[in-house]
Amino acid sequence: MWEQLNIALQQSVSRVIAGVADFLPGVLALILALVVSVPLAWIVSHLVRRSLTTLHFDDRLSQWGFSSISEWSPNHSPTRLTGRVVFWTIVLLGLLVGLTALDANLTQGLAARSLAYVPNVFVAIIVLMVGIFVARFLARGVLISAVNMQMEHAQLISLGVKWLILVLAAAMALEHLGIGGSIVRLAFAILFGGIVLALALAVGLGSKDVVRRSWERREQETRETEQPFHHL
Amino acid sequence: MAANMATEAAQPEVQQKIDALGGADIVIGIPSFNNAATIGHVVREAQRGLRQYFPEARSVIINSDGGSNDGTPAIVMESVADESGLLQVPHALAPVQKLSTPYLGIPGKGSAIRNVFQLARRLGAKACAVIDADLRSIRPDWVRLLVEPVLEQGYDFVAPNYVRHKFDGTITNSVVYPMSRALYGKRIRQPTGGEFSFSQTMLDRYLAQNVWETDVARFGIDIWLTTEALCSGLRICQVALGAKIHDPKDLSSDLSSMLVQVLGAMFTEMDRNTAVWQKVRGSTPVIVLGGPSEVETEPVKVDAGKMIDSVQLGFKNLFGIWSLVLPPNSLLELRKHAQRPPAEFRLADELWVRVVYDFAVAHHFRTISRDHLLRAFTPLYLGWVASFVMEMETADAAQVEARIETLCLRYEEQKPYLISRWRWPDRF
Numbered sequence: 001m002w003e004q005l006n007i008a009l010q011q012s013v014s015r016v017i018a019g020v021a022d023f024l025p026g027v028l029a030l031i032l033a034l035v036v037s038v039p040l041a042w043i044v045s046h047l048v049r050r051s052l053t054t055l056h057f058d059d060r061l062s063q064w065g066f067s068s069i070s071e072w073s074p075n076h077s078p079t080r081l082t083g084r085v086v087f088w089t090i091v092l093l094g095l096l097v098g099l100t101a102l103d104a105n106l107t108q109g110l111a112a113r114s115l116a117y118v119p120n121v122f123v124a125i126i127v128l129m130v131g132i133f134v135a136r137f138l139a140r141g142v143l144i145s146a147v148n149m150q151m152e153h154a155q156l157i158s159l160g161v162k163w164l165i166l167v168l169a170a171a172m173a174l175e176h177l178g179i180g181g182s183i184v185r186l187a188f189a190i191l192f193g194g195i196v197l198a199l200a201l202a203v204g205l206g207s208k209d210v211v212r213r214s215w216e217r218r219e220q221e222t223r224e225t226e227q228p229f230h231h232l
Numbered sequence: 233m234a235a236n237m238a239t240e241a242a243q244p245e246v247q248q249k250i251d252a253l254g255g256a257d258i259v260i261g262i263p264s265f266n267n268a269a270t271i272g273h274v275v276r277e278a279q280r281g282l283r284q285y286f287p288e289a290r291s292v293i294i295n296s297d298g299g300s301n302d303g304t305p306a307i308v309m310e311s312v313a314d315e316s317g318l319l320q321v322p323h324a325l326a327p328v329q330k331l332s333t334p335y336l337g338i339p340g341k342g343s344a345i346r347n348v349f350q351l352a353r354r355l356g357a358k359a360c361a362v363i364d365a366d367l368r369s370i371r372p373d374w375v376r377l378l379v380e381p382v383l384e385q386g387y388d389f390v391a392p393n394y395v396r397h398k399f400d401g402t403i404t405n406s407v408v409y410p411m412s413r414a415l416y417g418k419r420i421r422q423p424t425g426g427e428f429s430f431s432q433t434m435l436d437r438y439l440a441q442n443v444w445e446t447d448v449a450r451f452g453i454d455i456w457l458t459t460e461a462l463c464s465g466l467r468i469c470q471v472a473l474g475a476k477i478h479d480p481k482d483l484s485s486d487l488s489s490m491l492v493q494v495l496g497a498m499f500t501e502m503d504r505n506t507a508v509w510q511k512v513r514g515s516t517p518v519i520v521l522g523g524p525s526e527v528e529t530e531p532v533k534v535d536a537g538k539m540i541d542s543v544q545l546g547f548k549n550l551f552g553i554w555s556l557v558l559p560p561n562s563l564l565e566l567r568k569h570a571q572r573p574p575a576e577f578r579l580a581d582e583l584w585v586r587v588v589y590d591f592a593v594a595h596h597f598r599t600i601s602r603d604h605l606l607r608a609f610t611p612l613y614l615g616w617v618a619s620f621v622m623e624m625e626t627a628d629a630a631q632v633e634a635r636i637e638t639l640c641l642r643y644e645e646q647k648p649y650l651i652s653r654w655r656w657p658d659r660f
Contacts, residue, residue, distance in 0.1 A: 137601065140553065144607045147549045148488045150542060154549045229399035229534065231490060231617075232424060 023102075030098030037094020045087035052079040124173040131169020135162045167191065249319065250354050257289040258282065258379055259352040259360040263323070263344030265298035267365035268307050274367050275311040281375025289383075294319045294351050295365075296344035304365070323347050342449030345457075349435050359383045361390075361429035369477035377471040377522050378429040388434040388466035391458060392425035393520050394476040398624060398632040399534060402617045403494055405636050407588055408455070414643035415502065415509040416462035419517050421470060423458040424494065437464055443504075452497020459501045463508045472522040488610040495606050499595040510651055514644055534625075539618035540574045546611025553608045557594040562586055569615070579619040581642040587612055588643075589650040597657055 052058075057079050096110070139162035146154035171188040174180050180187075260278045264271055275293065282291040295308045297320065305320055312318045323343035345362060352360040359382040363370065381387040404422060412423050430438070438460060443449050448456050461468050502509065546554075547570045555563055565583050591609055595602055624632050 140600070140604055141607075143549060144553070144604055145488075147546055148542075148607060148610045150538075150545060152545070154545070229397060230401065231403045231487060232401060232494065 026102035029101030030095075033094045033098035033101065034091070037091050037097070041087045041090035041094070044090055045083040048086045049079055049083040052082060057082070120176050120178065124176040127173045127176060128169055131165060131172070135165035135169070138162070138165060164192075164195075246319075246321065246351070247354070250351070253290075253292060253317075253319075253355065255290065256292040256352075256355040256357045257359070258286055258291040258383065259294055259348065259355060259357040260291070260375065261294045261296065261345065261348030261352070261360060261362045262308075262365050263296050263298075263341045263348070263362070264300060264304050264308070264365035265340060266300045266302045266304060268300070268302040268304050270368060271295075271304055271365040272307045272311040274363060274365055274370055275308055277370045277372055278363060278375055279311075279313055279317075281372035284372050285376040286379065286383075292317050292319055292355060292357075294321065294348050296321050296323045296347040298323050298340040298344065319351060321347050321351065340450070342444060342451075342453040345453055346439075346444050346449070349430075349439055353432070353435055353439065356432075357435075358432060359429060360432075360435060362427065364426045364478075366478050367427075367476070369475050371474075374427070374473055377473060378427060381469050381471065381521055382429050382431050385469075386431075386467060387469045388431040388464070389457075389461035389468040390429040391420050391422065391461075391468065391470045391518075392427045392476070393421050393470040393472050394425065395472075395474055396476070398627065398629050399621055402620065403491065403613070406584070406613065406616050406620070406639075408494060408498060410585075410636070410640040410643040411498065411588060411592075412455075412459065412462065413515045413640055414647050415512065416459065416505075417512040417515045418462050418468065419515050419640075420458055420462065420468070421520075424454040425458075426454055426476075427473065428454075428457055431466075434461065434464070434466060437466075446500075448497050448500050451493040452500070455494065455497045456501060459498075459505065463505050468518055470518055470520045472520055487614075488607040491610055491613060492603055492606040495591075495609070496595070496602060499592050502592060503596055506654075510654070513647070515640075534621045536577075536618040536622050537574055539614040540577050542611045543577075543615035543618070544570050546608075546615075550608050550611065553600065553604070554612075556599050557605065557608075558587060558590050562590065566612075575622075577615070577619055578623060579616050581639050582646065584616055585639075585642045585646045586649060589646060589653065592650065593653045593657060596654065 058077055061078050099110070139158045142161045143154055143158035146157050151157065167188070171184055174184045260282065262271065262274060262278070267274075275295070278293060282289070282293075293312065295305065295318070297305050297308075299322060308318070308320060323340055323346075348360065348362060359379045361375065361378040363374070363378075378390055378392075381390050401422070404424060408423050409421060413419050438457070441460065443456060547567065551563070554566070558566070562583060565580070566587075569577065569579060569583075591605065594600070594605055599605065620635075624635060627635070
């Protein structure tokens with residue numbers, strides 16, 4: 001019996017050792033991949049940052065109307081943001097190489113799902129960029145028109161328009177990415193619905209007298225201040 | 233028989249009618265769109281003028297209508313005494329022209345004028361005059377004043393010179409007149425007058441240009457006609473027509489839209505004629521034919537307070553936009569002006585001229601959307617108007633004209649600043 005116990009123990013130890021021996025190279029490969037990819041990522045991102053700085057990338061983005069990217073970037077620098085994206089992309093690739101060495105099937109499935117997801121990411125980025133551009137354009141137009149109509153709260157109205165469009169664009173982007181799902185849709189519907197309902201109640205019920213007096217006052221001011229000369 | 237046209241100027245039927253007319257010496261073009269209230273008077277006065285002053289000449293009145301739905305073409309037909317001397321053609325309106333309010337006069341005036349010019353050329357007309365259909369102050373001798381310089385004195389372009397109230401035409405007085413004078417070197421007092429006349433040579437030049445499908449022709453045809461004449465090197469003159477009174481409904485346009493259309497056309501013309509205006513220095517007077525007429529104008533009380541409020545509101549809210557267009561020293565000076573008590577608000581000429589030039593440069597380089605740019609100019613323009621009316625409140629017409637002359641000289645003096653900013657925008 002002791003012999004059988006001994007044999008069983010020896011067999012299990014050798015299975016474990018064999019398993020570790022099978023597994024260890026993959027782990028070492030993973031560690032090696034990370035050890036190589038991290039410094040490589042740092043070098044490449046450094047080179048990218050230097051190139052973009054030479055090209056005055058931050059200034060050019062501002063001139064092209066994408067200054068909001070600066071607002072969201074670390075240290076308000078799109079160059080730095082790009083550098084970090086490059087860094088983490090290379091690290092991620094190194095991780096994938098390491099994981100492939102560990103388990104080829106794992107990464108195969110992961111790669112397939114990632115590739116299928118890329119168009120959604122691309123469309124979401126486009127939607128966000130278009131949303132940012134439209135929000136800035138319309139906010140500026142609303143601001144100028146409100147000032148020309150001599151509205152005191154022109155900045156507030158403009159900001160409201162800008163954020164409404166940005167929220168809409170963000171919700172559409174999240175929809176494309178499949179993040180949040182029904183929670184995002186519900187939150188968006190509640191937000192917009194709430195705003196519309198609040199406005200309807202304010203104008204329809206709560207402030208009808210105030211609005212009426214405001215309109216009458218505005219009409220009277222328009223009549224009084226209509227200039228008695230022609231501009232052209 | 234009336235030579236009614238059912239198709240545009242290019243159609244074969246039109247050519248047949250032209251053949252039946254057998255040519256013309258004088259063409260009077262009247263663009264129209266829903267002008268039933270006034271066009272009858274315009275047509276009758278134009279006909280009287282032709283019969284009275286040019287009885288021996290072959291004359292044709294061309295009415296180009298943009299699809300009126302108030303019976304304008306029928307009223308034109310009823311108003312003419314001799315239908316054989318009438319051509320009626322339609323002109324197409326672009327959808328945007330139906331939606332937007334023109335700064336002055338007739339929607340689709342550019343298309344209408346193109347029709348008139350093409351027909352006048354086909355008729356071999358020696359003189360072609362254009363008159364707005366919404367005029368209430370037209371007299372028969374306007375026809376003589378407009379046509380005679382072309383027909384008998386060899387001028388190629390005749391611009392109107394109206395008698396106006398001292399505070400009328402503030403856009404013309406603050407920007408259009410002084411700037412066109414500084415740019416092109418000729419002193420046309422009312423470049424956007426609306427009533428012009430042309431020689432055959434001038435017509436050929438206009439028709440050879442490639443602007444008829446652009447916004448300049450849609451919304452800024454008057455400025456374009458004048459600018460093109462100024463750049464042509466041909467003989468130009470002005471005629472004193474007295475007072476100009478329009479149908480009131482056409483003068484209720486939104487101010488910022490008016491600025492977009494007028495200044496947009498003017499600044500776009502600067503892009504087209506850069507090689508011309510950058511070489512010009514100073515300006516020369518343009519002869520005014522016909523005697524000055526005295527017109528009674530009632531004193532008006534202008535409220536400058538609201539206009540100053542507009543500047544202050546603009547400064548509070550549009551500073552970010554203005555800082556994209558104006559250099560720091562101009563912004564600082566504007567801030568100082570905006571902080572003064574309303575009674576002391578006076579916009580210095582040098583500052584005003586630099587602001588206008590900076591906006592022209594920003595329009596050229598599309599610093600921001602051109603529509604936004606010119607709408608953002610509105611509070612600054614109202615600031616100038618407020619400053620002007622407060623300064624000139626008790627002045628008479630001669631003093632106001634002298635004041636505008638001073639402003640014009642500032643525009644001419646600051647022209648090197650405009651040229652520098654145009655050529656080297658990054659230096660500022």
